[in-house]
Amino acid sequence: MKRNVGKIELDSIFMGAILDFEGLIIHSAEVTKFNTLSLIVEHPDLPLVSDGEALQTVWVAMKATYGDNGVITKLERYEPPKTTCPLEKDV
Secondary structure: OOOOOOOOOOOHHHHHHHHOOOOOEEEEEEEOOOOOEEEEEEOOOOOOOOOOOOOOOOOOEEEEEEOOOOOEEEEEEEEOOOOOOOOOOOO
8 A cells, every 4th residue: 555655854943933932942752642743842931940850741822813815924822921031142
């Protein structure tokens, strides 16, 4: 039997843009038993955890803006909330 199957690779820049997490760092990914993609990522808008501490699941909520033709023209994340200040950089 033949199927239409392929391997899709998404880099952290693309995933950060899709999820509205600019600067996202992907640590690992897996498909769960519920056929969802589970990502372990690092970003300042996510909860602060200590090494060895259990990670909490973060559900991302997005607001979509549609054009006149029904196509999404903008996606914006509202959950988890965006940080109010930019990342601090070492000087």
